[in-house]
Amino acid sequence: MGVGLRIARESYQITSVNRSEVLRYLGHSGQSLSAELDERIEAVTQRCLYMARPRATMASFAVEEIGPDAVVLTGCALRLTGHDITQHLASAHEVVLFAATLGADIDRELRRLSLTDALEQVIFDAVATALIEKTADAANAHVRAYAAEQGAFTSWRFSPGYGDLPLSVQPMLLASLDATRQLGITLTPSHLMVPTKSVTAIVGIHPTPQPGLESSCSICSLAEFCSIRTTGRTCRG
Ligand code: SF4
Numbered sequence: 001m002g003v004g005l006r007i008a009r010e011s012y013q014i015t016s017v018n019r020s021e022v023l024r025y026l027g028h029s030g031q032s033l034s035a036e037l038d039e040r041i042e043a044v045t046q047r048c049l050y051m052a053r054p055r056a057t058m059a060s061f062a063v064e065e066i067g068p069d070a071v072v073l074t075g076c077a078l079r080l081t082g083h084d085i086t087q088h089l090a091s092a093h094e095v096v097l098f099a100a101t102l103g104a105d106i107d108r109e110l111r112r113l114s115l116t117d118a119l120e121q122v123i124f125d126a127v128a129t130a131l132i133e134k135t136a137d138a139a140n141a142h143v144r145a146y147a148a149e150q151g152a153f154t155s156w157r158f159s160p161g162y163g164d165l166p167l168s169v170q171p172m173l174l175a176s177l178d179a180t181r182q183l184g185i186t187l188t189p190s191h192l193m194v195p196t197k198s199v200t201a202i203v204g205i206h207p208t209p210q211p212g213l214e215s216s217c218s219i220c221s222l223a224e225f226c227s228i229r230t231t232g233r234t235c236r237g
Contacts, residue, residue: 005060005096005146009182012054012138012225017045017130025126041123048127051105052197056139057182058098060146060205066090078172080202084163088155092204096143096154099179100135101198102128110196132197134221141225143203144235148228153235155210157201160191165202167191173200209236 022041033041061073071080071089078097080089089095106128113121140157147154161167170191179185179200186194193200204210213236214220217229228235 004094004150005058005143007056007058007142008178010056010058010139010142012056012135014052014054014131014134014138015049017049017127017134019045021130021133022123022126025129026123040120041127044120044123045127048106048109048124048131051109052128052131053103053105054100054131054135054138055103055183056098056100056135056142057177057179058096058139058143059177060094060096061176062094063089063092066092071095076176078169078176080165080169082164082166085158085165085202088158088163089202089204091206091208091210092155093207094152094205096146096203096205097173097177097200098136098139098143098203099174099177099183099185099198099200100132100139101183101185101193101195102132102135104184104195106197107195128197132199136199136201137221138225140201140203141222141227143205144222145227147205148233148235150205152205152207153209153237154213155204155206156212157203159199159201170200173202 061076064074065072066086069081069083069086071086073095110121110125113124144154160169168191170187174180174185185198217223217234
């Protein structure tokens with residue numbers, strides 16, 4: 001059971017994706033685009049935004065113990081193992097887990113395109129990748145606001161498979177969030193998520209500002225979803 005933050009399911013209205021990010025996923029490196037390709041990317045983007053159901057579930061847990069190679073959370077069977085996550089959360093007193101997804105329709109469309117239009121599939125995949133990252137930003141903004149309410153600070157989000165945190169933590173992470181029931185996320189035998197455009201993340205709540213965060217709101221990827229600035233403060237205190 002989470003201690004302070006528990007959101008069973010939150011939906012996000014996202015009406016755009018970062019175009020330069022889409023182009024980066026497409027391997028574009030500054031060369032000019034034909035008008036035809038430009039229009040196609042725009043049309044695919046609008047279709048992906050229409051079909052996606054960006055949602056997230058999240059819960060916070062108190063840190064019970066940080067050992068040399070594992071973080072233990074109170075009331076949560078998930079053990080975060082590895083040197084990297086242990087270092088990352090070294091000063092955290094609380095941890096927020098979240099899962100986010102675009103839903104099953106995006107995978108269905110990718111499968112359909114794989115049989116009918118290879119170029120469009122590649123573009124759709126790039127747009128959906130940018131959109132799930134933006135959905136994770138929306139969830140992350142919520143976590144940052146939660147930390148700011150306590151006068152605390154977050155670390156950047158860490159996901160299974162990064163560093164030496166194994167993908168094998170995914171079953172317990174999803175179970176801790178009831179993510180299969182709330183969001184329909186399941187795992188393949190190799191711990192990959194279905195729907196494929198899904199993300200899980202771990203965000204530490206710390207008493208002091210953490211390195212690696214944006215130095216200014218003007219370059220912050222969470223800005224569109226940020227509720228802290230409306231209070232006249234920032235997440236940097
Ligand atoms: S927009 Fe500014 S206050 Fe809001 S999360 Fe980003 S850096 Fe923090």
